[in-house]
Amino acid sequence: MLEHGGRLRVAAARYGIPLADWLDLSTGINPCAWPVPAVPASAWLRLPQDNDGLEAAACAYYGTEHLLPVAGSQAAIQALPPLRPPCRVGVLHPGYAEHAHAWRRARHTVTSVSAKELNDIVPQTDVLVLINPNNPTGARFTADQLLHWHAQLAARGGWLVVDEAFMDAAPEESLARFCPRLGLIVLRSLGKFFGLAGARVGFVFAEPVLLDQLYAHLGPWTVTAPSRWVATQALADFPWQQTARRRLALDSERLAFLLKCHGFTPHGGCALFQWVCSPHASEFHDRLARRGILTRRFESRMPGATDPPSLRFGLPGDETGWARLDAALQALSDATICA
């Protein structure tokens, strides 16, 4: 089990600041989530049923019908590795750590690969796993580049696994519409853009045989009935999606600008977070936490790792949050200059 950024409760205990007083920027989740209406009471009572409208709404939203609803990307991340006999797996690093963890658990030989090394490793790899846009670096890969790698891997019976957890703000860059294609696996989630992390709903796009294997492996009723209902409505709410995309683009730019103004120029980012590298990342994380602002700190524990210590900043959800972050960054900046 890995540690996760969502653990606000732990920080609250550690810093002695009540839960309600935190500005939680640690998650990369849209702070202005899709507004969940009252769920019909009946949804809690019956076993979840396939094809209750969720699959249809997802087909329309993602632009492909070869999909399987799962209990968040995490469920797919854990379920994919056991479906192959042990093989050589290249995993983008830095990146969401659960991928490498899951492939190692299933006894594959996992190599961490930087974005620059990806092209070189493809010929020596059976499965390539990456996140697009990457978390936390914000690195992006074009569909052309990805399909080129996929073709090389698929020709040898390999897989390209693309985790698109942060893709909803720029859906035209998604590989979902190229599915099904032998050896191409795309993961999506309602946790980040829709802000529905508590609902545990995601989708896998892949060839039908692989989706059948995943379904058999995961078993029935993995997505709750209320979550299915909520996800169905959210995926069909086109006007909200359009507005959210515009808002996230503005807020992400605003966050990058704010960080830059205080001397913390981001090294990357996407619509839902900005990424700041610094040898003082650990200290910054601590100083911000003392003011009740939780960021996500990345520090590689891998032997020989060269990725720099860094902080990921999610978006504040309201003007009070923006002002608090502004003030905290100003204080951090002053302290850094004085030191």
Add this chain to the structure above:
Amino acid sequence: MLEHGGRLRVAAARYGIPLADWLDLSTGINPCAWPVPAVPASAWLRLPQDNDGLEAAACAYYGTEHLLPVAGSQAAIQALPPLRPPCRVGVLHPGYAEHAHAWRRARHTVTSVSAKELNDIVPQTDVLVLINPNNPTGARFTADQLLHWHAQLAARGGWLVVDEAFMDAAPEESLARFCPRLGLIVLRSLGKFFGLAGARVGFVFAEPVLLDQLYAHLGPWTVTAPSRWVATQALADFPWQQTARRRLALDSERLAFLLKCHGFTPHGGCALFQWVCSPHASEFHDRLARRGILTRRFESRMPGATDPPSLRFGLPGDETGWARLDAALQALSDATICA
């Protein structure tokens, strides 16, 4: 993947009767479920967090603190078999078929055992899996008997797995309070008694090391945040639980009496269903379905199986339902006598 009784949708299509017009007695789920209040909107937004109150409420309700919340009993049923190297597993038959299915999938040697044969098979078994009270037969096992079998199994490093999905109406018979005990694994669920099958919440009771293994195997966030919130409230609603127990006892007796009056004397049952054996079970199931009443039909597909064809009847939820069932059983009874 096995077929399940909850698939009302399939029956609706097959018999050309709209979903809303069915009296669904196929599930064994309490038709008068715990009344779910409005869930706080915030529950959908954040990742589910351990120790948010759910574990504490469960400790109080079940009377033991060595537990792990899981996404319904089904999640535990699938996760347990891979935690042991292939061994000899005795599974009560007839019984909920997912148990045998899951142990076979994990390459164990599974033997189907009737209730009468259980005592004899223990010495030749590493894992014994049973349901108490059993589904669909309603057979019950005393705590003394179960602990006796458990002691024999545990002495050889074996497990006794007791699925108590239908135990909440008679909690004094549960083995949960005897946990943790090496090699004793008890499964509970909020799907049946609380009627919250859509929420996917259950619990595993076992020794701490095994719970840790299960947690690592299942991964984080398996129970959604809204489901955690709902389950926490339901487990703490002592007055509702008391009333529900009294009501289920009366309704179960009423159902048994109604069936008997029409010549379909149950061979067993519990608070949430009655079980009727008949060589004509398949025909009865069909005739009831033509009138929009869905029951659960059991017919062994195992070679050499001697268990009789049977029907399981869940409880109607209101007087209209009772009257409909009464009329349908009368018609069935008339047709059977005429034939």
